[in-house]
Amino acid sequence: MYTKTLDITVSESVRFPTQGVVPLLLNKIHERLVFTNPEYEVRHLRGEWLGNIAPQIHCLRKTGRHYIIPRGFLDQFLELCDRFQQPYRLIDRRRALEPVAMEFHGQLKDYQLEAAEGVLERDFATLVGGYKSGKTVIGLYTIAQRRQPTLILIPHLDLMEGWLTKIENFLQIPRKEVGLFIRGTHRRGDRITIAHTGEILRQWKALKERVGYVILDECQRCPSKVFTHLIPNFDSRYMLGLTNSTQRRDRLSQLIYIYLGDVVYSISEKDAREGRGVLRAQVIARTTDFDYPYESRADYPSMMKALMTDEARNRLIADDVEAEIREGNDPLVILTGGGEQDRQLGRELERRGISVVVQDPEAEEEVSAGDAGRVEPVSDRRPEEPPEHGAGGRKAILVTPKALAESSQKLSADVLFLAVPVYFRRGLTHAVRSLPRSGNGDTGTLPLRIYDYVDQKVGLFENYFRMRSYNYGAHPDALLGD
Incomplete structure (x- = not known):
């Protein structure tokens, strides 16, 4: 039986036609991207007022003659296409800008280098590691390797100083050259910009065309609307999520992987402790x-x-x-x-x-x-x-x-x-x-x-x-x- 080749377009989201999709493939996509809303489930079990809380969360949308899914799901989608023998053609319309001059000035530990290589093998990825595991330094290493103007999203302002200090130390970029979208300050950096998620939700249009790499820090602490309403606005070639844990309080951990990419490396506690205080x-x-x-x-x-x-x-x-x-x-x-x-x-x-x-x-x-x-x-x-x-x-x-x-x-x-x-x-x-x-x-x-x-x-x-x-x-x- 002849199956039509599916045109899959990758930009700020992944888009593919409603016609010509193998039914088993569509069922599996629906199974992974449409799921029960944990908040609705909890309130329902407690007999609490449900208000306008949706019973389900839909990460698969249908608009006209196309389906739209988050691009962090792309690797899973292509794997499912292969499994269900769905021929496809990938149309890449992501934003790749002219390379900018950046160099990493430091030395990664062995496990950090392994993690960085895992990230660099994928365009969309999530890196898991606990406190003091070196995720920030790994992120900076990948920025230097990809040499794309980068937007670093932080959900809490207490993360800003750490990023600025490490950018100065490891990339040798003075903090005055780092762009900031924080507390009413709207200044774009030629190489790196740090933005508070609450601020950039209203200002993303000022940056969209100037970003080739998006990094979201502390994914486990981000409001769910950061994934559903902010991340899909960017068509950057690369994305990376940094998270301390695979668990979120709202039980929506899957949003991290669906919108930013699969976990490519988890830093173990043993690795994170490697060398720490070993010299008496x-x-x-x-x-x-x-x-x-x-x-x-x-x-x-x-x-x-x-x-x-x-x-x-x-x-x-x-x-x-x-x-x-x-x-x-x-x-x-x-x-x-x-x-x-x-x-x-x-x-x-x-x-x-x-x-x-x-x-x-x-x-x-x-x-x-x-x-x-x-x-x-x-x-x-x-x-x-x-x-x-x-x-x-x-x-x-x-x-x-x-x-x-x-x-x-x-x-x-x-x-x-x-x-x-x-x-x-x-x-x-x-x-x-x-x-x-x-x-x-x-x-x-x-x-x-x-x-x-x-x-x-x-x-x-x-x-x-x-x-x-x-x-x-x-x-x-x-x-x-x-």
């Missing part, structure tokens, strides 16, 4: 004056070279090393980028009477486990014996992040200096946590002391510090004394 350490945060005109990842190798050879920064590190050694805390470990930093920092320490040893240099070519900046390998050497004055010939061990991750049990220290802005991946975190104390092969009872050098003038490096703070189990502002 006394952290001493030192701010530096290092600065660099960093604009993109292409600048990273030259910026790292400038950081590792910055004399004032290396002197600051040497001052702290010398102070610890004078207190009798040696041997100690300094995490470096290898190459020229080993030579410059080593010379500065030797001048102060501190013996320097480079640990397993041949095994390392990368600055940090979290990035791809390459540095010059260092040769195996032991500096000349230090003079008899100064720190009395005490010893400092220079080691790169990769070398430490591979040989931490061969070292021992009570003090660790982070001379490069590392990102704590799992291997490095484990190595630092298991670093033996005082050469006795035991981690001991006293926590490791970590000197963390914070290059606040470079947004990427400040982000790395904030991520390290997560591993310390402390707020970055508290560590800095802000």
Whole structure:
């Protein structure tokens, strides 16, 4: 039996003809998109006044010769077409604008990268994750990847500051360039606009033609009319829903998936706890004056070279090393980028009477486990014996992040200096946590002391510090004394 090809048009909604639809397919669509109104059901069971509350919620509408369904349901719809052998032709009329310049300045954890990849595989998607699971950062990563002017919808104003701060940190977009539709302020941003759902319900026409990506935050807290009356006004190419839970108080959780897209990833509590407060350490945060005109990842190798050879920064590190050694805390470990930093920092320490040893240099070519900046390998050497004055010939061990991750049990220290802005991946975190104390092969009872050098003038490096703070189990502002 010949079945007519169905023309499916995707714009602000999904539209298809009433004629030529396989009956079993239409029945299944009706089954999923027309359902009992939970509020009507509750009131009916209680014998309460029903007023004008509809007994059913209809997400399938018929207008003239076409059916209209929410476009978040598109993936399910196409899957049903395949199941019931309904041939179709997809007509894509979604809005895709000229790409805008955006770059993500940070490093995702492994589970966050998996979640981001799941989102990027679908044009319409929902991401589930609890409080502090990193959904906002994942959302910003997808914005940078898609490079479309983005509208971020928030149901409560208490979410605005968090978004603005993270946009500044991870996308390096000043908050004055972020558009706002909040409390009577109507200002569109060229790259990102944040809008309160209540405000934009009346002002969506001012933004519709300037948006290629819509993100709805805290879906579980949004009024149902945000899904039914606001989201369908936008024909953007991409949509993403961020939600803490798959449950809503009004028992209308299906509205999230029908209007925004299926759940593509759920962040487990175990993943969300990964690395949080795993380093039992006394952290001493030192701010530096290092600065660099960093604009993109292409600048990273030259910026790292400038950081590792910055004399004032290396002197600051040497001052702290010398102070610890004078207190009798040696041997100690300094995490470096290898190459020229080993030579410059080593010379500065030797001048102060501190013996320097480079640990397993041949095994390392990368600055940090979290990035791809390459540095010059260092040769195996032991500096000349230090003079008899100064720190009395005490010893400092220079080691790169990769070398430490591979040989931490061969070292021992009570003090660790982070001379490069590392990102704590799992291997490095484990190595630092298991670093033996005082050469006795035991981690001991006293926590490791970590000197963390914070290059606040470079947004990427400040982000790395904030991520390290997560591993310390402390707020970055508290560590800095802000």
